[in-house]
Amino acid sequence: xxxxxxxxxxxxxxxxxxxxxxxxxxxxxxxxxxxxxxxxxxxxxxxxxxxxxxxxxxxxxxxxxxxxxxxxxxxxxxxxx
Amino acid sequence: xxxxxxxxxxxxxxxxxxxxxxxxxxxxxxxxxxxxxxxxxxxxxxxxxxxxxxxxxxxxxxxxxxxxxxxxxxxxxxxxxxxxxxxxxxxxxxxxxxxxxxxxxxxxxxxxxxxxxxxxxxxxxxxxxxxxxxxxxxxxxxxxxxxxxxxxxxxxxxxxxxxxxxxxxxxxxxxxxxxxxxxxxxxxxxxxxxxxxxxxxxxxxxxxxxxxxxxxxxxxxxxxxxxxxxxxxxxxxxxxxxxxxxxxxxxxxxxxxxxxxxxxxxxxxx
Numbered sequence: 001x002x003x004x005x006x007x008x009x010x011x012x013x014x015x016x017x018x019x020x021x022x023x024x025x026x027x028x029x030x031x032x033x034x035x036x037x038x039x040x041x042x043x044x045x046x047x048x049x050x051x052x053x054x055x056x057x058x059x060x061x062x063x064x065x066x067x068x069x070x071x072x073x074x075x076x077x078x079x080x081x
Numbered sequence: 082x083x084x085x086x087x088x089x090x091x092x093x094x095x096x097x098x099x100x101x102x103x104x105x106x107x108x109x110x111x112x113x114x115x116x117x118x119x120x121x122x123x124x125x126x127x128x129x130x131x132x133x134x135x136x137x138x139x140x141x142x143x144x145x146x147x148x149x150x151x152x153x154x155x156x157x158x159x160x161x162x163x164x165x166x167x168x169x170x171x172x173x174x175x176x177x178x179x180x181x182x183x184x185x186x187x188x189x190x191x192x193x194x195x196x197x198x199x200x201x202x203x204x205x206x207x208x209x210x211x212x213x214x215x216x217x218x219x220x221x222x223x224x225x226x227x228x229x230x231x232x233x234x235x236x237x238x239x240x241x242x243x244x245x246x247x248x249x250x251x252x253x254x255x256x257x258x259x260x261x262x263x264x265x266x267x268x269x270x271x272x273x274x275x276x277x278x279x280x281x282x283x284x285x286x287x288x289x290x291x292x293x294x295x296x297x298x299x300x301x302x303x304x305x306x307x308x309x310x311x312x313x314x315x316x317x318x319x320x321x322x323x324x325x326x327x328x329x330x331x332x333x334x335x336x337x338x339x340x341x342x343x344x345x346x347x348x349x350x351x
Contacts, residue, residue, distance in 0.1 A: 001290050004321030063281065067255035071226035078231060 025052075082324065083350060084331040086310050087111040087338070088187075088216070088250060088268060088297035091149075092133055093118075096141065098300070098307045103145040105311045108350060111297075111339065112138060112151040113187035113216050116158040118302050124168045127155075131172070135179040148347060150339065152186030152216050153177055160191070160200035170203050177211055183342040184208065186216025187250065190228040193220060201235065209241040214342050216268075219251045221275060229256040233263060246341050248295060253277055257285055261293060266338055270299040271309035279313040283320060291330045295338060 005013075029048070032039065039045065050069050059065055075081075089110050091099065102110075112134055121127055134151040142149040153176045155169050176182060185208040190197050208215050220228035229249065236242050249260035250268030253276065260267040269285060270276045277285070282296055298309035306312065310331055317327050339345045 001287050003287050061254075063284070064254040067253055068226065070223055071255060072223045074227045074230045079234070 082106055082314065082328060082332070083108045084310055084314065085109045085111070085335040086298055086300075086307075087295045087335040088113060088270065088299045089307060090115055090299065090301035091142065092130075092138055093302035094300060094307055096145075099142060099145045099147060102307060103147055105308060107147055107310075109148040109150070109335070109347060110142060111183060111216075111335070112149065113218075114152060114154050114156065115187055115218075115301065116156040120159055124165075124172060127169045128172055131176045135176055135181055139181050150181050150183050150342075150345065152183050154185050154188040154204055154216075155200060156187060157189050157191035157197050157201070157218055157220070160188075160197045161194065163196050163199045166200040167203060170200075170207055173207060174211060177213060180344055180346070182344050183339055184214030184216065184246075185211075186214075186248075187218040188215065189218035189232055189250075190220050191218075191224070193224055193228045193231055198231070198235070201232075205235065205239060205242070209239065212343075214246045214248075214338075215242075216248050217250055219249060219256065221251075225251070225253065226255050229259065233259060236265075237263070248338060250295075250297070251276055251299070252285075254281070254285065257289060261289060266293045266295055268295045268297055270297050271306065271313060272299070273304050273306060279309060279316045282313050283316050283322075286317070286326075286330065291326055291334065293334070294330060295334055296330060 047069050051066050054062060054065055054069065083106050086102070086107060089112060091110060091112055114131065114134060117130070121130070131153060138151065139149040153173050155166055160166050173185070177185070185204055188201055188204045190201065205215065217232055219225055219232065232249065236244070236247065244264035248266040248268050251270045252260055252267045257267050257269070269282045271279055271282055276299070286294060296310060296313055298305060298307050300307035300309070314327050314331055336347065339347070
């Protein structure tokens with residue numbers, strides 16, 4: 001199925017929304033850094049960092065790949081456990 | 082444009098929501114049995130809830146010109162106690178015979194535990210023995226990918242299951258392809274902070290097409306939006322998609338899926 005809008009149209013429409021979401025993420029990470037009792041290691045922060053690295057790349061399926069970063073692994077033989 | 086919300090928990094919503102939905106063009110809802118926010122203490126509590134869905138809710142919606150159908154089942158959040166679940170499963174056949182019931186649902190997995198799987202197998206077996214359609218809840222957040230694949234494994238192992246009479250619901254970007262590739266209907270739920278949004282739902286329709294897609298609000302007692310389906314319709318119009326595609330998604334597809342249930346009846350507006 002084709003996307004009726006041009007890439008330029010999509011960017012024009014979504015730029016400010018994306019900007020706001022990215023700033024919200026940045027401010028949240030700053031807030032975690034400023035808070036008492038710093039976190040040295042937390043798997044959730046690692047997933048956030050991996051997610052941000054993914055967004056900076058040129059994947060064509062970023063949403064799907066980001067979902068998988070935040071997913072528990074599936075094991076083929078789960079019924080034998 | 083008339084639309085159908087094929088998955089919404091109106092028992093947890095107000096009559097005012099019905100009124101606004103009706104004004105927006107909603108003509109029918111599908112209401113799966115689910116978890117009411119607390120664990121029920123006995124089979125009689127389920128029995129009364131099933132009566133509410135089959136007797137009271139159709140009257141409440143009819144007052145606003147909305148036709149009501151429902152699904153009977155045990156949500157995965159209450160499926161951990163296998164013995165209790167068996168008692169509830171035993172009362173389901175009485176309700177599956179009611180005129181507004183579409184099949185067994187919503188059933189599925191929550192934390193993907195062996196006990197949830199045991200209860201789910203009992204529900205699938207009931208559906209197969211009574212020739213019912215099935216509506217599957219897939220887990221939330223980090224459990225979704227694993228749980229969805231487990232559900233598909235269970236269905237694939239049962240040769241009695243007709244994939245065209247099953248909806249795998251709450252699909253997102255990482256699970257929708259596997260549901261569609263195996264011939265199931267794929268539900269997409271739009272929530273404010275989890276599951277999908279109207280924009281991402283429109284994205285998935287653009288990537289995978291509209292065939293066998295059911296979009297819904299799954300609005301319940303938690304953060305949710307009973308007007309999510311018209312919000313997605315609006316988003317698709319803003320993107321320039323034709324009315325015919327939107328109508329297929331929010332009207333023709335739910336009708337096509339629901340019509341496969343023997344109890345389904347629908348009177349279109351004239």
